[in-house]
Amino acid sequence: MTTVVAESVTQLSAFSDPASVAVVGASADPAKWGYWLASGALTGEHRRRVHLVNRRTDTLLDHACHPTLSALPDVPDLVALCVPAPFVSDVVDEALALGVRGFLGVTAGVTDEAELASRIRSAGARLVGTNSLGIYDSATDLSLAWGRFTPGPLAIISQSGQLGSELAALGARHGVGVSRFVSIGNQSDVTAAELLADLGNHDPTRVIALYLESFRDGESLFRTLRALRDTGKPTLLLTVGASAASTRLARSHTGSLTSALDVVDAACRAAGVLRVSTPDELVTVARAFLATTVPAGDRVAIVGDSGGQCAVAADVTSANTLTVPGLSQALTESLAGRLPSGAASSNPVDLAGAGEQDLGSYADVVECLLSADESDAVVLTGYFGCYARDAPALAEREAAVAERIGRASAETGKPVVVHTMAPESSTAQVLWRHGVPVFDTIDSASRALAGLSRLRPPVPPNQAPSETVPQGPLRPGYWAARELLAELGVDFPDGGVVRTREEAVELAGRLRAPWVLKASWLEHKSEAGGVAVGIAGTQHLVRSFDDMHARLGDGDYVLEEQDTRSGTVEILVGARRDPDLGPVIVVGAGGTETEVLQDIALEVAPVGPESALAMLERLRCMPLLRGWRGRPAASVDSLVGVITRVSRLITERTDIAEIELNPVRVAPDGALTVDALVVAAEPAPAP
Known part of the structure; x- marks a missing residue:
């Protein structure tokens, strides 16, 4: 038996148009996976060599059957694994020794599948699965899956095999067949992003159905989806709320206000992807897209x-x-x-x-x-x-x-x-x-x-201003956050750091009353009694400092001029780095009632002025900024500048996990930020 691998097999081609296929665990029992994969593979026998492997019989489905992969007359491009979990590792080792470069892992419950996938990759091979329901390609007559498919223009990439089958069945019922079907299972090796990228040159595919429960490497995934949309192949995404992207950074209002689906929806808008709620909605929209224009x-x-x-x-x-x-x-x-x-x-x-x-x-x-x-x-x-x-x-x-x-x-x-x-x-x-x-x-x-x-093509993102963002190590506390953001161009009230009563009194002599005193190191100052406002004179300041110091102890305290401008509107501007989908920017109604109001808008960062303004237009509180019941309009342009700068900072500083400015007080003459928080990202784990 030769160990030369067909030259046509490169990376993912083994999963779409292999020159030869071997089904290990082939069966004549329609209740078993081995039957469906074997009988499906044989439907493409006119296009490729099909080998059936089962050590218990010489003949199966009117075809010769071999006891092992080593007994085959040639090395298959693709091996379908439908043997019991304890035998998968040995079959893979045998196949790798022969030079097999593609594996379809149907078997569930494989022990240490991460190690198995690593072994496959190290040998220069690839694995779809494990726990996959199978693959299908109408263009190449490849059918290695449970069930049968009607050819058509809909590609289905699904983390759930059975839900993918439901999409195919719904589509067939309404005259929408399948161009390619891949059940990615546990994504032990080949990822959804790779399979989606491979659809760009797949001529039968006109629209894509994607079901995902997690968004590992989500930034790359959505870049791929954006590229597909640019070629005229939109993606309809079905997902659930309990994805990996639901990890929240709850140290600020920004982290607690936004959910997994908020971030996913922002990524969808940026990529021109439509998120749907049910399989029926997905097929309904797909039918319409295939019939008419957007x-x-x-x-x-x-x-x-x-x-x-x-x-x-x-x-x-x-x-x-x-x-x-x-x-x-x-x-x-x-x-x-x-x-x-x-x-x-x-x-x-x-x-x-x-x-x-x-x-x-x-x-x-x-x-x-x-x-x-x-x-x-x-x-x-x-x-x-x-x-x-x-x-x-x-x-x-x-x-x-x-x-x-x-x-x-x-x-x-x-x-x-x-x-x-x-x-x-x-x-x-x-x-x-x-x-x-x-x-x-x-x-x-x-x-x-x-x-x-x-499904309209996404508008090309308008770019945020390109000034260099401040660098340097991150330090904790409000004053450090204020210095970083001020260097970026965000305005704050005049103020300074004090550690003693005497320093506070001395600094107050250079500032305009009333003043605000803050415990700089606290993240949630109001809840901890770490902020005093409306301090009108020296005696009041001494009492406020002594009281706060007695309760909170030594530390950096910040004394600032209090913003007393009339006609101000309090806005939250926040940003965070989603663990899967990357940097996002959040704006909303600010102040101490932020969580109660739940008035927010979120987009993928960075955003330019037009996108920042569009976010504000989505807020229920936007009429307050425009001028409500005779009040003068606030300086929306200055607020837009804050939003774009913060979005650029979270995008370019990967050492930052979260930023929050709350509130940003916006008045007719400009925007002043009166509290800010910058949270450093956790260090990457050692390899």
Whole structure:
């Protein structure tokens, strides 16, 4: 037996188009993994050599069976491991000695699988799994998985094999087949990011379904997803809240306010990835994406033939973060001229029986709305699609209207999504063929359109200012944080460090009263009684210092001028380094009630001025910054500057785990930070 490995096998090619496959643990029992992998492998026998290995029989599934890998006539590119866990290590050692370069690990419960994966990598080989449900590639007729797949444009990369199978089954039920399926299992070696990157040149793949429970090396993962989106292949991500990214840094408000999914959602926005909540939602959006175009914006025009269905559609659409804007007077009048007297024409547009008078009115109204620059998409809801079912004589006429709607959508580049009471009708099939997705509920139609809207290519990130961030060792305490941030360009009140009553009195003579006294070394000063505000004179200062010193002891105390400007708004600006997904920036309503208000926005860092302003616009407290009930507007530009600088600091200083400025007091004449915390990252563990 030769030990020469086929030259075509390079890294991951063994898992997509191997020249030869060996199934170790092949079986004739349909209840066993060995049957499904063996029978699946044999479906690709016209393309590659398939070897079955089972020491108990000479023949299996009408094919010759070999007792060991060493008995094969040639070295397989890929070995599928479906033997009991105690035997996996020995089979791997035998395969590595022969020169095998690819392993699919189906077996679960393998002892010390990390060591096994390391042994495989050290030999120049790769492993998908362990605990994998298998792999499939429609382009190369490779099927090594439990179950069978229908070919199509949807690639599925799933940490859960069974959930991946559910996605494939849901897709097949709705006419969306699978281009490639990889159950990554425990990711002992080959990672999701590597498999996703390999989809960039996979021609059958048009959209990607990704299920992950953890985000190991998440920064690399989302860079890969961004690159895929740039090639026109968007990813629909299904995940759960208990991921590895849920590790929180609870030493500040920033750490306690944000969750795993907040960070994942920020990474998704930056990469142009859509996070969905259920397998059904994923398949619903995938179907729509494969059928039609992505809308340029969130404005939706609603057309129906029932006032009630129009009203429900408007409510559901608005609840899905889309907008249903009123139409201009000119467009309203144009629509009214096409409809019976009394029909609603302002959005939603209710045909009020026009369809019964002339089926073409459905297309007339949709074409009018699509040609106007007042909406980015149209939802058609109600009875359309039922004429062919309920009155077969009208089938041909209704199909012609459906074709007109499809042509109008294609010509304008705006999607039309249809909710019909007859999703199984011949008209519904005509709509699908002409690029108009059809759903049986308004909920599904609205979710599909909302998902399409969020699949718009991500806006290239505007860059944060490129000034050099301050370097040097990190020191604990507020004063050290203040010095670091001040060097970055963040403004603080005038003040200084004092250690005695006499030093406090001397410094106060150079500062404007009232003053604030703080125990610099405390992270949560208010809770520990480490801050005194409104100190108006020397005697008051002496009493405050003596009281704080008696309770807290020696240390660096900070005396500052108190910010007494009118019209200030307190804002939190924080940043943290997520252990899996990297640096993020957080803004929100600040002050001592931050956790109560829970008014925050989070993005991947760094952010530039436009992104920082967009974050502020998402806050419920933004009207306070703009000027509320006659109050002057605060200096939003100065706050934006603070946000961009802090985002740059957390990005470039990898020795920083967390930063918090709370509150940043923003007034018409600028932003002053009156408390800050910088937390050093834990040292990397020794190898």
